[in-house]
Amino acid sequence: MRIGIGADHGGFVLKEAVIKAIESLGHEYKDYGTYSEESCDYPDYALKVAAAVKSGEVDRGILLCGTGIGICIAANKVKGIRCGHVTDVFSAKATAAHNDANIISMGGRITSPELAQEIVKAYLTTPFESGRHQRRIDKITAIENNN
């Protein structure tokens, strides 16, 4: 798989650890920035990665900001994006299996590099379970299309 990564200055600290986890699983990555700890605006990076996932330029995305929340909210404004904000391994597996999340987000001020690597591994190795979960995702898509 090809994984798009995006971060603001608050998430920059986790980027290296996330890249190592992606590479250790044999996947490729594309880094959409930011490239330093200089202050910047998380919606810009959310949009770059969300657009790349939506267009198929990458298969999935990982977004990082201080909390992982702002960048998640922004990414979820892009049609077709299901970004799960994740702080633990159970949620990482659940958002892959139940929500078919095409992006996850984490917080550089919340999650340690070691835990972030476990989360990335859990997310990228857990398949979508489909069945009743597909029905629920179809309902999310209907909300998106009607509002």
Ligand code: RB5
């Ligand atoms: C930036 O200071 C911070 O607000 C941002 O990284 C993120 O935590 C927003 O949700």
